Amino acid sequence: MNIAIVSGKGGTGKTTLATGLAYTINANYIDMDAGEPNGRHFLDPEISKSIDCEVMIPENTDKCTYCGICANKCQFSALAVIEKTKKFMLFDDLCHHCGLCVEVCPVKDAIKEISKSIGKINSGIFNKQKNINFVEGVLKIGETSSVPLLEQIKSNLVKEQLNILDSAPGSACPVVSVIEAADFVVLAGEPTPFGLNDLEIVFELVKAMDKPVGLIINKYMGNDLLHDFSKRENVPILGTIPFDRSIAENYSKSINIAELQSKELKHISENLLKLTGYHYE
Amino acid sequence: MKTFISVKESSLDSMLDERFGRAAYFIVVDTDSGEIVKSINNEYINDAHGVGIKAASIAVNENVDSVIGHNFGPKVLEVLKAAGIKMYTSEVKTIKDIIDDYKNNKLSATL
Amino acid sequence: MNNPREILILSGKGGTGKTTVASSLAKLINKKVIADTDVDAADMHIMLNPSLIEEHSFKGRSKAFIEQDKCNQCGLCHSKCKFNAIDKLDNKYIVNSFSCEGCTLCYEVCPTNAIVMEEEEAGKWYLSKTDFGLFVHARLNPGAENSGNLVSMVKHQAKQTAIKNNIDTILIDGPPGIGCPVIASLSGANTVILVTEPTVSGVSDLKRIIGVAQNFKPEIAIVINKFDINTDISKQIDDYANNNKIPILAHIPFDKCIVELLMEKRTPIESNDCPEINKEIKSILNYLGEKHDN
Structure with a gap:
């Protein structure tokens, strides 16, 4: 009880x-x-x-195409993706560890989750x-x-x-x-x-x-x-x-x-x- | 060259909006012609977190060469810098005056 | 004009x-906007007797709802949700809106488009008039998420109110803890006054809050309340502050009169019953005043 x-x-x-x-x-x-x-x-x-x-935060892999879908869909504005200069930026103070970015990514294994304490x-x-x-x-x-x-x-x-x-x-x-x-x-x-x-x-x-x-x-x-x-x-x-x-x-x-x-x-x-x-x- | 400016209204007579992420509108101006080529309603204005990241991402997606604002937060700086976009700060004035300042190299560049 | 100076009490x-301490200062500082960012346990209004000028709804993040007629009970939303916010009750999947953080993962994965995202009110914020100045305050709906967001809103509105009325000081009563509402309160603060007490818990929390506050590089000062309930620990705080070059502005004694006055919704400075306490509170004011006049 x-x-x-x-x-x-x-x-x-x-x-x-x-x-x-x-x-x-x-x-x-x-x-x-x-x-x-x-x-x-x-x-x-x-x-x-x-x-x-530990919570899981996203990190992109070399499969990432920098399409930016993850950043557009993130409800917490925790991601910025820049196609031109190939940048995947996570602002981890805003990340809620929801896993949405991994789910909506159109490319297999382009985002992996790493743990953070x-x-x-x-x-x-x-x-x-x-x-x-x-x-x-x-x-x-x-x-x-x-x-x-x-x-x-x-x-x-x-x-x-x-x-x-x-x-x-x-x-x-x-x-x-x-x-x-x-x-x-x-x-x-x-x-x-x-x-x-x-x-x-x-x-x-x-x-x-x-x-x-x-x-x-x-x-x-x-x-x-x-x-x-x-x-x-x-x-x-x-x-x-x-x-x-x-x-x-x-x-x-x-x-x-x-x-x-x-x-x-x-x-x-x-x-x-x-x-x-x-x-x- | 295309520049991206935070504004209170979508017109060349509008004043600069001093809050970059919370500006009512963003405009993209062709600095050669001095004309507005695109006006964007800021749909993130009332979000409490991450508005700077969103605004900077809009600028990135518009493929602009530079951004003009009153001041920029650390997250805006980080995103725009990563995108290789130049940043200029200006006093709060009309967009017309700011474009003139831009042409005459009177704006201060950030970093 | 320049940004107003933000004085935050934590x-x-x-x-x-x-x-x-905050409501005493609110009654002593001459010209300021007052803000209460302890949005899930706001108390400042009790001492200020505000009359409402504006009331605004504060929208939280949209939350998920499941349209039962479209749901095929596949359970994908339930298994994918990181917040355990989707319960299975009597063969139906139902969103627990207390746990839902509005991430839209379920909305994205649902194969039958049975999930809709609906905006919910998370609280209200108010602009009020008081005898001591304009006052921005808020109330988070009990259990609502986004307290940090509502804090940011209160701070933003207080700043706009100050700029509009040509007032160069904002006095903010902050929330306890070190989590999101505290961090949202600290962003942009110029002076942070930490009110502590000489207890083992008080000291341990003081060190943690200093660690958080220093990330924002404000000017930090300490007030020791009830300093005489444990003079040994008070001395430890004095030494700690000294070693870290943090000024101690006041040593306020433990006195039942504070509570007795609080029962009448009065601060110590409105009474002659506690001269010692008044002297100490005024030395906080002096510190702020000296800095302020620069």
């Missing part, structure tokens, strides 16, 4: 809660915020494997006694899209185990990719006008993708912003964590929240497992 | 205080 943690807004406590939950219920932790993977700081994993995530997938364990898996995607600096990395991580998840998927902020393609894989979505909310605004946007997405959902209210200061949201949208509250300077200080030192707020985390975990129907031993 | 890590 895959449980995704999303928030819309950044800094509301996704990683804090995802690593805290993984630690509390011995779930595999999967860091899918490949732009800024930070879960490792809170779980202290032992990485045993690091593989490149866009980042790494690191895996290992974070709890030596219990062999709990840790996986993280790390996007290479300068690469624009983490989606191929996330897809590769998803294809290796073990469905029979409990996996906590830590998402990137926002509500664009990488977040869609994470929610797609989820059996249950946890909203990590911050009860401020910013937090509510962004939570509503990502919640729209969760609804459109038809996933069961629950809410954790983080940095709770006693106002009703998110309680009202929960009532309005009929989203169950799994628990609350108070706004507290000492939590921020512990976060800064990468201390796992489950070590300090163990009561809250246990309470949230119980509610979460009840809602998802997952039996945890 | 952070790498989310929730470090980008929008608080």
Whole structure:
């Protein structure tokens, strides 16, 4: 079972809660915020494997006639072909690795696909006694899209185990990719006008993708912003964590929240497992 | 000689469009006669990425000798250079004035 | 006129205080156009109370649709799609528009021409009036692709608005992360202010965002928010910045008053409750002002 943690807004406590939950219920932790993977700081994993995530980009061969059909058909303007001077130019920052150019090329074997690494997938364990898996995607600096990395991580998840998927902020393609894989979505909310605004946007997405959902209210200061949201949208509250300077200080030192707020985390975990129907031993 | 210019309207009285990839139109001008030989509607104007590559590719396909714009992005430079097309930059003026500047070698060549 | 100067606020890590810093500056800088390029989680409008002047639809890339009466269920589209965007449900092939990137591969390979490409709205962008200047903002439809494209559109419109109104500064609140919307925001930026926090995650993200930003060769400066929650790490950031010759413009203390004011949709500079914070924010302004007057 895959449980995704999303928030819309950044800094509301996704990683804090995802690593805290993984630690509390011995779930595999999967860091899918490949732009800024930070879960490792809170779980202290032992990485045993690091593989490149590769995508395929086109390269022409000596069979190329420089007809330019590939460049004309490319929807991402990633190719320019010049017949006169026999140039085949790929702008790989624009390439989406869709393979269209190879498909539409009228000459056999005139374009071949070569691999390019866009980042790494690191895996290992974070709890030596219990062999709990840790996986993280790390996007290479300068690469624009983490989606191929996330897809590769998803294809290796073990469905029979409990996996906590830590998402990137926002509500664009990488977040869609994470929610797609989820059996249950946890909203990590911050009860401020910013937090509510962004939570509503990502919640729209969760609804459109038809996933069961629950809410954790983080940095709770006693106002009703998110309680009202929960009532309005009929989203169950799994628990609350108070706004507290000492939590921020512990976060800064990468201390796992489950070590300090163990009561809250246990309470949230119980509610979460009840809602998802997952039996945890 | 044929030159390719990014313009706001398809006429010799039009001003140069300072955004090469996002110009409303491109015209091909015969520099000897000073006449427009072809006018092309820029269908990529609203694409957010790769408009420069598309515009440069149009110039390449028109088989022009040179391109005139206000400034060129790195991808435009790369494509036009690979095609052996000369690039000139000009202040924003009417196309008529720019053609005169071209004839009098007053435009600055890029690279 | 010359291109307006673009001041971009970024952070790498989310929730470090980008929008608080950006909206404070928006209320302090004299003459500017304001833009929000965090298009999939835009928050700046909450602080600026904008009144709408224009609303425009933003078209995304066309997406594939399968006309079932023409489909012969050969499955070629399904097997060729690199994005796994074509699902087989009850013996029917259906495009998952969340996954479709609009590459047209299926359209090209379909032997019965059953696939059509249809334009979809990916979001909206707006031009608004605020008490603090003209404001260009946007909203990406949840889950839509092309956030980088919408960012480019917002930046382009902000620039046109600035040129049209003879304004020489654009202040941009950017998105978190290092991916496509960030790269689209960085293109053309003159000054990048990185808002960070003294946490292990904050520092790790700061280094990554600096790596991305440097490719665009802007002037880079750092603001440390909540600097006092971990003075050891704050010191590390100071040293790192020093060694890399990046100026640190402000050390903003952790104070509940920022959040309390945010609840009332006010920035710290609109209140006398947090004098320390105001002093620090004003030193960011001084830095920008000094450079600006040149």
